[in-house]
Amino acid sequence: MSGVSRREFLTLMGAGALAGFVQSCGGGSTPAVSLSGMMMGGGGGGNSNPPPGAPFSDPPLLPLTRSGNLVEATITVQPAVININGTQVNMLTYNGSYPNPTIRVKSGDLLRINFVNNIPASIGTNILGKDMSITNLHTHGWHVSPAGNADNIFLHFNSGDSFLFELDLSKQWGGMMGFYHPHYHGTVGEQFWRGLAGGALIVEDDTPGLQNYEEHIMILTDISVANGEPTAWSRQDYMRILGDIVMVNGQVNPVLTIQPGQVQRWRILNASVYRYYRLTLENHTMYLVGTDNNLLDRPVPLTEIIMSPGERIDILVKADQTPGTYRLLSQPINGGGTVTLLTVEYSGAQTNDYIPQSINSEEARWVQSLRQMDLSGLRRVRMTLNFVRGRGAINRQVFDFNPYILESPVGTYEVWTVVNQTMMDHPWHHHTDGAVILSISGGNRAYAQLYSTINGFKDTINVPPMGSVTMLVPVLDFTGDTVFHCHILGHEDIGMMGIWRRV
Numbered sequence: 325m326s327g328v329s330r331r332e333f334l335t336l337m338g339a340g341a342l343a344g345f346v347q348s349c350g351g352g353s354t355p356a357v358s359l360s361g362m363m364m365g366g367g368g369g370g371n372s373n374p375p376p377g378a379p380f381s382d383p384p385l386l387p388l389t390r391s392g393n394l395v396e397a398t399i400t401v402q403p404a405v406i407n408i409n410g411t412q413v414n415m416l417t418y419n420g421s422y423p424n425p426t427i428r429v430k431s432g433d434l435l436r437i438n439f440v441n442n443i444p445a446s447i448g449t450n451i452l453g454k455d456m457s458i459t460n461l462h463t464h465g466w467h468v469s470p471a472g473n474a475d476n477i478f479l480h481f482n483s484g485d486s487f488l489f490e491l492d493l494s495k496q497w498g499g500m501m502g503f504y505h506p507h508y509h510g511t512v513g514e515q516f517w518r519g520l521a522g523g524a525l526i527v528e529d530d531t532p533g534l535q536n537y538e539e540h541i542m543i544l545t546d547i548s549v550a551n552g553e554p555t556a557w558s559r560q561d562y563m564r565i566l567g568d569i570v571m572v573n574g575q576v577n578p579v580l581t582i583q584p585g586q587v588q589r590w591r592i593l594n595a596s597v598y599r600y601y602r603l604t605l606e607n608h609t610m611y612l613v614g615t616d617n618n619l620l621d622r623p624v625p626l627t628e629i630i631m632s633p634g635e636r637i638d639i640l641v642k643a644d645q646t647p648g649t650y651r652l653l654s655q656p657i658n659g660g661g662t663v664t665l666l667t668v669e670y671s672g673a674q675t676n677d678y679i680p681q682s683i684n685s686e687e688a689r690w691v692q693s694l695r696q697m698d699l700s701g702l703r704r705v706r707m708t709l710n711f712v713r714g715r716g717a718i719n720r721q722v723f724d725f726n727p728y729i730l731e732s733p734v735g736t737y738e739v740w741t742v743v744n745q746t747m748m749d750h751p752w753h754h755h756t757d758g759a760v761i762l763s764i765s766g767g768n769r770a771y772a773q774l775y776s777t778i779n780g781f782k783d784t785i786n787v788p789p790m791g792s793v794t795m796l797v798p799v800l801d802f803t804g805d806t807v808f809h810c811h812i813l814g815h816e817d818i819g820m821m822g823i824w825r826r827v
């Protein structure tokens with residue numbers, strides 16, 4: 325977990341460059357809102373409304389060997405040549421696949437992952453001086469131990485190393501989608517950008533009700549390519565980076581067919597480094613049935629859903645309009661213009677699926693009870709998100725130099741308020757547990773209203789510019805050190821991360 329030393333960093337950046345780092349990319353005193361509308365395309369490129377592409381396909385499933393509750397798999401981090409919008413690109417992948425493969429398991433499973441790092445050492449260092457061939461593995465969203473050989477992001481593996489991870493899912497409930505991705509500090513954003521953006525971690529539903537719908541996974545990423553490679557990062561890219569090419573499962577505007585009258589279940593992940601999405605489906609209502617961490621008690625009809633990096637949604641969509649084609653769009657937000665993500669095409673025989681009135685979700689009932697909890701006796705924690713001399717910080721402490729450490733006794737609940745003292749949005753993410761969002765001040769009102777009222781846990785929540793989020797965090801089990809950080813991964817790489825010590 326060693327970061328760039330202060331001396332190394334000063335050498336790399338130059339003292340004069342530090343002051344310019346933030347100011348030049350809108351993170352300091354420049355209002356982030358001025359970015360909106362500046363770029364009409366995907367963000368520097370021209371694929372804002374590409375023609376319908378190839379048929380939609382889900383990410384591949386990772387092959388698993390199952391023996392009772394013991395599930396074994398191999399994940400190899402390796403380079404591969406991937407076709408991105410018609411261009412052959414040298415990417416980093418899990419098992420040669422982009423999009424990254426889906427791991428589908430059940431509550432109560434013991435998942436053993438034989439993890440192999442085959443990133444060649446020749447890949448070299450990035451401008452932070454970090455070795456890009458070093459990587460590790462984080463199981464974002466899973467309620468598993470952060471210690472030992474489980475979801476331990478302080479481990480790291482050199483080129484050629486292998487390791488056996490063991491993830492005990494006996495405390496992880498079903499019906500949620502997490503995602504796995506690298507978490508070696510200083511390289512995370514660029515490893516995402518180069519192709520390790522994340523594979524879905526599906527824990528199958530415990531209860532019937534949503535299982536019978538045709539289901540699709542949609543991983544949203546963006547990238548810019550030059551000379552057959554993902555573009556190398558400049559200093560500014562750590563602050564803000566929008567790819568020219570926006571993709572769903574590695575495809576540009578794929579065509580997904582739906583039968584007239586059919587209901588489909590879509591599980592969507594924002595695996596982009598910086599890009600926000602403001603999703604609308606032309607002429608259709610989207611019914612939210614699940615958040616980052618659990619299924620809700622009932623579907624929530626929405627015409628628009630904002631997703632910051634790291635967030636997931638579980639939605640139902642019913643083909644109840646005149647047969648035709650309809651676009652899943654991202655509307656302008658945080659510097660990204662209108663982008664066509666996917667085309668839905670009505671096709672096949674008429675059917676008549678229905679949106680359920682309610683969902684039998686034990687976890688939603690738990691969230692509901694937590695919303696009624698007396699909070700007066702609970703410990704209150706205030707944390708601020710800052711930029712300090714061009715580096716990211718929590719409580720003005722830069723992770724690399726003197727990380728902010730929050731010590732939380734296990735067996736309690738805490739109320740955290742995260743205050744954003746910058747002019748940019750920052751998606752807050754903490755490991756190991758989800759949180760009940762109590763209130764959000766600032767930013768988009770519909771987003772604040774939605775997540776501060778529904779019965780869904782969140783492990784990633786957007787903290788608006790100069791705004792704040794207050795959340796109830798259960799810290800009921802699992803000791804060990806883990807982290808919280810901004811999920812704009814460039815911000816995390818330059819220090820917007822702290823240590824969460826569960827004792």
Ligand SMILES: [Cu+2]
Binds near residue numbers: 749815820
């Ligand atoms: Cu951030």
